[in-house]
Amino acid sequence: xxxxxxxxxxxxxxxxxxxxxxxxxxxxxxxxxxxxxxxxxxxxxxxxxxxxxxxxxxxxxxxxxxxxxxxxxxxxxxxxxxxxxxxxxxxxxxxxxxxxxxxxxxx
Amino acid sequence: xxxxxxxxxxxxxxxxxxxxxxxxxxxxxxxxxxxxxxxxxxxxxxxxxxxxxxxxxxxxxxxxxxxxxxxxxxxxxxxxxxxxxxxxxxxxxxxxxxxxxxxxxxxxxxxxxxxxxxx
Numbered sequence: 001x002x003x004x005x006x007x008x009x010x011x012x013x014x015x016x017x018x019x020x021x022x023x024x025x026x027x028x029x030x031x032x033x034x035x036x037x038x039x040x041x042x043x044x045x046x047x048x049x050x051x052x053x054x055x056x057x058x059x060x061x062x063x064x065x066x067x068x069x070x071x072x073x074x075x076x077x078x079x080x081x082x083x084x085x086x087x088x089x090x091x092x093x094x095x096x097x098x099x100x101x102x103x104x105x106x107x
Numbered sequence: 108x109x110x111x112x113x114x115x116x117x118x119x120x121x122x123x124x125x126x127x128x129x130x131x132x133x134x135x136x137x138x139x140x141x142x143x144x145x146x147x148x149x150x151x152x153x154x155x156x157x158x159x160x161x162x163x164x165x166x167x168x169x170x171x172x173x174x175x176x177x178x179x180x181x182x183x184x185x186x187x188x189x190x191x192x193x194x195x196x197x198x199x200x201x202x203x204x205x206x207x208x209x210x211x212x213x214x215x216x217x218x219x220x221x222x223x224x225x226x
Contacts, residue, residue: 001169004151006151033211033212035212035213037213044202044204044216044217044218044219045152045202045204045213045216046216047212047213047214050207050210050212050214051212056214088151088152090152090212090213092210092211092212093211095154095168096142096154096168096211097154098144098151098152098153098154099151100150100151101151
């Protein structure tokens with residue numbers, strides 16, 4: 001099973017700042033089949049990024065994904081108040097596993 | 108627009124079983140797979156298994172093999188997940204999620220069903 005480790009566990013930033021979230025895989029993710037989701041309290045996860053760097057429909061361009069192999073990054077260029085949430089990475093190259101999440105909180 | 112609507116919250120006793128439904132609309136299941144993902148307090152999401160409603164092929168995570176069954180009723184566009192031999196650590200929110208066609212990532216999610224295991 002591919003284990004995904006996200007860091008940091010909690011990230012405290014202010015609106016307008018840049019957020020960088022990391023996801024490291026225990027083995028190479030085939031074809032860079034890596035997705036990112038945003039989850040707010042009481043809501044289901046929302047797809048942000050798939051294929052490591054492709055934005056899902058309707059996702060603002062301040063969200064970007066990068067990386068390959070075992071190291072992936074989600075970047076939010078300028079934080080809006082609605083971006084404070086929990087973020088999960090997900091590999092779907094071999095079976096399906098998720099990271100434990102990064103909580104992005106207001107500083 | 109694709110919508111997935113799940114059945115309501117459940118409270119179950121240890122050792123019993125729970126069956127959660129996920130009804131799709133707006134072409135939700137047209138050739139796509141539907142998976143079940145659970146989110147327990149303080150943990151990351153865990154994929155449990157999935158099914159392609161079009162032909163009924165199913166697959167399960169090793170962790171849940173033998174304890175979970177995922178079925179589909181094409182006539183009602185509904186997918187079901189049954190989890191047996193419930194323990195306290197099965198208390199979680201269970202989500203159905205549709206995979207983008209031949210993709211593997213989850214582009215639409217149900218609203219979630221809270222299953223509480225309590226004596």
